Amino acid sequence: MSVMYSDTDVYDVITVLGKGTFGEVAKCWKRGSSHFVAIKIIRNYTFRKGVIKCELKMLRMLGTVNSDKFHIVRFFESFNDDTKLCLVFELLEQSLYEYQRENNFVPLPTKHIRSITKQVLIALQKLKELSIVHTDIKPENIMLVEQAQFPFKVKVIDFGSACILSEIQQIKGPYIQSRFYRSPEILLGLPFCEKLDMWSLGCVIAELHLGWPIYPGTNEYDQIRYIVETQGLPSDHLLEVASKTHHFFKKARQINSTYQWTLKTVDEYQAETMVQPLETRTRSIHSLDQLATINLSKTVFPDKELKAELFDQMTMVSLIKKILTYDPGQRPAPNVALKHPFITMKKLKSKYKHTKYYQASRQALRAALHYDECPNEKEALCCHRLKQSCHFSSESYPQVQRHQEPQVANQQVDTDDLDGTTADDFEKQEAHDMKSFPEEKKNLSSNVWKISHYRSQQNAIKLLGRIADKAKCEIQTLKDFNRQDSVGKHFLKQKDLKLAGLHSGERITER
Structure with missing residues (x-):
C-alpha cells in the first residue's frame, strides 16, 4: 500500500477504482480526518498543462459553494506527487451508468427520474450562476451518494471538460460533449451557450426512462440521423446559418421547383465520406410522444393508481420535449425547468393527491433532497420507507389505512413546500414564454x-x-x-x- 503526501495531509492508497487515458482514480484513506476520499491521479500532466489549469480553476470556484445543497462533488485539495498531479474529492458510491448496468438496464421508475432530474437541474443552475459550462453531462458523470440511506441522492462530477462560457465561445467548432448526449448546436456548428448541458440532461432523462440511450450514434451523421428521424428536421433558419449543415443535409428540388433541405441518405453519406453508418438503436422512436406509453402496464380498465402513473409519465415527456429542442434559444434554462409541473408535482397533486402513487412520488423526492437532516429525522425517514415496502398480512386493509393516516398527514406538511410556490412561478412564466401547458383546474373548496x-x-x-x-x-x-x-x-x-x-x-x- 503506497502513501502520498500533500502539504496538509497524508493519504494511504487503498485500491484503484478506475483507469483512463490520462490517469486513474484511487480510493484513499485521509489520515487527517479519518475518512475515505477519491483521488484523481493525472500522469504526465505537463503535456496538458492548459487543460489541467482550467480544471483547477473550475474546482476552486466550485469549492466556495455548498456541495450538498447544489449537488456538486466536493473538492478538497490538489497536490503534486513526483510527476503526478493529484486532485482530492469526496468518495461517492457509483455512477448512474454503473447502477443501470448492475440492474441490467431496467428502466427507472418515473418518481426516481424526477428526483435525479431536479438535483441535476439545481447543479446546472448553480453552474450557470458561476458562468461554468459542464459540457459532459451523462450517466457516467452523475454519481449516487448513499443509495441505501438516501435513495437516488446524486451529485454531478468530472469537471475536466468544463470551461468558462465566455472563453469557450471564442473557439470555433469545439469538440465537446460525449456523442450520445451532444447537442444540435455542436453537431451543426451553431452558436451555443450553457443550454447545451440542458440537451444532454434531456437525453439522460429519456435514457433512464427507456433503459438505453435514445440517440446512440456511432458518428455525427448517425447522431443527427437518429435525432431527425425522431424529432423531424431542424428549421430552415438554423440549417441556413449552421456551419456544418452541408455535412449532413442537402437541398433537394421539389415538384414546385423550389428547394428544400433534406437529410442525406445513408448511401449518399457513405459515398461521400467512405464511412458506413450503423444501426445501433435498441428500438427506433419516431416521435418523442412515444415515450409517454413505453414501460406502462397494459390493462383494459386502469385504476386510479395506474392513471396517476400515466399522467406523471406524460408530464415527464412534456419536459423532455421542451428540453430536446433544436433551437437553444427556445430551450428552457435550469431555473425555468425547475418550475415545470413534472418537477414540482403540482398538477399530479391537484389530480391524484389521494393516490398512493402521489404519496410514494412525494416521499421519493423528499428522501433524495433531504440529505442534511438530523439523525433522528434520517432514522424516521428510513423507518417510513421500510414500512412502505412491507405488506401487512395480519391486518385488513382498512385497519392499516387508519394506522398510517396520521403519519401521512404529518408528511403533507413537510413535503408540500417542495411543490407549492415554485409551481405557481412556473405557471406564470410558462404562460408568458412558452404557452404550451393547459391551465390548472381550480381546486375544490x-x-x-x-x-x-x-x-x-x-x-x-x-x-x-x-x-x-x-x-x-x-x-x-x-x-x-x-x-x-x-x-x-x-x-x-x-x-x-x-x-x-x-x-x-x-x-x-x-x-
Missing part, C-alpha cells in the same frame, strides 16, 4: 373536498369488503370441492398478495 374524500374512503372500504366476501365464498367452494384445508389456505394467500398489491400501489417491475 375545503368543504366539498372533505365530503369527496370521505365518500372515496367509504367506497374503497365497501369495495374491499365485497372482495373479502367473494374470497370467503371461493375459499369455501374450493374446500368443499377438494376436502382439503390447504387449498383454501393457498387461495387465501393469493388473495392476500392481491390485496397487498392494492395497498402498495406499485408496479411489480419497479425496483
Whole structure:
C-alpha cells in the first residue's frame, strides 16, 4: 500500500477504482480526518498543462459553494506527487451508468427520474450562476451518494471538460460533449451557450426512462440521423446559418421547383465520406410522444393508481420535449425547468393527491433532497420507507389505512413546500414564454373536498369488503370441492398478495 503526501495531509492508497487515458482514480484513506476520499491521479500532466489549469480553476470556484445543497462533488485539495498531479474529492458510491448496468438496464421508475432530474437541474443552475459550462453531462458523470440511506441522492462530477462560457465561445467548432448526449448546436456548428448541458440532461432523462440511450450514434451523421428521424428536421433558419449543415443535409428540388433541405441518405453519406453508418438503436422512436406509453402496464380498465402513473409519465415527456429542442434559444434554462409541473408535482397533486402513487412520488423526492437532516429525522425517514415496502398480512386493509393516516398527514406538511410556490412561478412564466401547458383546474373548496374524500374512503372500504366476501365464498367452494384445508389456505394467500398489491400501489417491475 503506497502513501502520498500533500502539504496538509497524508493519504494511504487503498485500491484503484478506475483507469483512463490520462490517469486513474484511487480510493484513499485521509489520515487527517479519518475518512475515505477519491483521488484523481493525472500522469504526465505537463503535456496538458492548459487543460489541467482550467480544471483547477473550475474546482476552486466550485469549492466556495455548498456541495450538498447544489449537488456538486466536493473538492478538497490538489497536490503534486513526483510527476503526478493529484486532485482530492469526496468518495461517492457509483455512477448512474454503473447502477443501470448492475440492474441490467431496467428502466427507472418515473418518481426516481424526477428526483435525479431536479438535483441535476439545481447543479446546472448553480453552474450557470458561476458562468461554468459542464459540457459532459451523462450517466457516467452523475454519481449516487448513499443509495441505501438516501435513495437516488446524486451529485454531478468530472469537471475536466468544463470551461468558462465566455472563453469557450471564442473557439470555433469545439469538440465537446460525449456523442450520445451532444447537442444540435455542436453537431451543426451553431452558436451555443450553457443550454447545451440542458440537451444532454434531456437525453439522460429519456435514457433512464427507456433503459438505453435514445440517440446512440456511432458518428455525427448517425447522431443527427437518429435525432431527425425522431424529432423531424431542424428549421430552415438554423440549417441556413449552421456551419456544418452541408455535412449532413442537402437541398433537394421539389415538384414546385423550389428547394428544400433534406437529410442525406445513408448511401449518399457513405459515398461521400467512405464511412458506413450503423444501426445501433435498441428500438427506433419516431416521435418523442412515444415515450409517454413505453414501460406502462397494459390493462383494459386502469385504476386510479395506474392513471396517476400515466399522467406523471406524460408530464415527464412534456419536459423532455421542451428540453430536446433544436433551437437553444427556445430551450428552457435550469431555473425555468425547475418550475415545470413534472418537477414540482403540482398538477399530479391537484389530480391524484389521494393516490398512493402521489404519496410514494412525494416521499421519493423528499428522501433524495433531504440529505442534511438530523439523525433522528434520517432514522424516521428510513423507518417510513421500510414500512412502505412491507405488506401487512395480519391486518385488513382498512385497519392499516387508519394506522398510517396520521403519519401521512404529518408528511403533507413537510413535503408540500417542495411543490407549492415554485409551481405557481412556473405557471406564470410558462404562460408568458412558452404557452404550451393547459391551465390548472381550480381546486375544490375545503368543504366539498372533505365530503369527496370521505365518500372515496367509504367506497374503497365497501369495495374491499365485497372482495373479502367473494374470497370467503371461493375459499369455501374450493374446500368443499377438494376436502382439503390447504387449498383454501393457498387461495387465501393469493388473495392476500392481491390485496397487498392494492395497498402498495406499485408496479411489480419497479425496483
